[in-house]
Amino acid sequence: MSEFRFSIDKTSVGNRARTGTLVTPHGTIHTPAFVPVGTKAGVKGVLPEQLKVLGAQVVLANTYHLYLQPGEKLVKGAGGLGTFMGWDGPTMTDSGGFQVFSLGAAFGRSVTKIAKGEELPNHDSDGSHAPAVYDEGVASQHGQLAVIDDEGVTFTSHLDGSLHRFTPERSIEIQHALGADMFFAFDECTAPTEPYEYQREAMERTHRWAQRSLTTHHRNLGATKRQAVFGIVQGGRHEDLRRESAREIGGMDFDGFGIGGSFSKEDMQGALQAAVPELPEERPRHFLGIGEPGDLLTGIAEGMDLFDCVAATRLARHGTIYTKRGPVHLKNEKYRGDHMPLDHETVIPGTEAFTRAYVSHLLRAGEMLGQVIASIHNLGFIIRLVDRAREAIEDGHFEAYREEFVRDYYQLP
C-alpha cells in the first residue's frame, strides 16, 4: 500500500477553495501549503531549522540542477534528497521541464513565466508566425541551451557547456534516484508568446511524455513505491487547451497534478477555471511556480492545494520585502533611516528585532545577513499568508480574508 494519501478536509462555499491533508513518508502536509524552493538542494539563505520555525512543511528541489551538480547518484548515496540537505520533512522535485523553457525558447528574450498581456499574440492567432525554435543550428544561433524534439530535449549545461539529453524516462529515473516524496512528470513549458498551434503541439507532446513518465514510473515501482508522481497540465493561456490538457492528464493514473506553463496575469484565473474542474477532486493540485501574494489567493480560490515559487527568496535577495501594505524596496533611499520593523503588522518569527534601516544598510553594504533576514521574512510572510488562508477556509470565511488581504496589499480603496 502506498504511503501517500490525500484527503479533503473542508470545502469552501462560493468558490473552489479547500483544505486537505497530504500524508507522505516524511510527514503530513496541511493544504493549502506553500512549498519553499530549494533548487539545488538548499533554500537560498535559509537553514532547514529556520524553515521549520517559519512553518514550512515541504521543500522542492530541481532535477535539472541536481543532475548536473552534484549528480543524482551522489544524492542517492547520501540517502536521498531530504537526508542530503538536512531536511527531515517531505520533499518534492521538479522534473526539469521548466528549464527547457527558461534555457530554450525563453533564453535571451524578455519572456518570463508571467507575461504582460500586451506582449502576447492574439488568442486566435493562426500560428503562421515562427514557432518555438527546435532546430539545433537555429538554437545555437540564438544562444539557446536547449532544443526540443518529440523524444526529449537536448541541452548544453549552463555550467560547463557539456551536452546532455533528457527524455521523460530519464527525468523519472533521475527523480527516482533523488528520492523525493513527490515528483513531477517531465513536461514542456511553452513561452506565452508562442502561437496557438505551437501551444497545442507542445501540449500534445507533454501528454505523450506524461504517459511515458507514468509507464517508466510503474515499471520501477518496486524500488520507488514510496514516491508519488504528479502529472502536469499545460495549454498555455488558452482555456480550451487547458481544459483539454486537464482532461487528458487528469485521466491518467497520477497521484497528483500540477498546473504548469505560463500565461499572462489576466489569463491565470481563466486557465485555472478551465483546468481544475477536469481534474479528479480527491487528488492534490500543485500550482507550479506561483506565486505572488495575490496570485496565491487566486490559486487557492480556484481549488489549488500546493504552490511553489522563487519570488519570495529572489525578491528578498534583490532587496524587496513583502508587507501587509505591499512590497517594500528596502534599498530605496527613503528606507535608509526608517527605524520601523520590517512589517509592523505582520509577525515573522526570528525577524522581530530587525528594522528596515538595519536591513537596508546590510543590503547596501553587501552583507549576506541582509539577504538572509529578507529571505526569512519573505518566506515567513508567504507561508503565513497561505496558512491564514487555510484557517480561513476552515472557519468558512476565506472570501472575506482574501478581500481584506488584497485590499491592503494592493492599496485598494
Next chain:
RNA sequence: GCGUCGGUGGCAGAGUGGUCAAUUGCACUUGGCUGUAAACCAAGCGGAUUUAUCCUACGCAGGUUCGAAUCCUGCCCGGCGCA
C-alpha cells in the same frame, strides 16, 4: 632647493590635438524579478532644456591652433629620488 613623475566627473582609473560631456568599475537614483544560468538584470547619473541644441567642465592662469582634457609657459598641489 634641484630632478622626475603626476594632478580627469562622489571615489578609483582610461583617454594624450578634432568622432569627448569624456571608456570602465565602484558608489548613488529608479525600475524589473512568479516550477532560480538571478547576492541578478536594465536604465539614469555636470546644468538647462522646445531632447534639437545650448551653457559650464578634465588643478589655476595665460598662450599656440580653425579646434586643447590632450601641445607650450608660469603658478599651485602631491608622490618619488638627490641634496
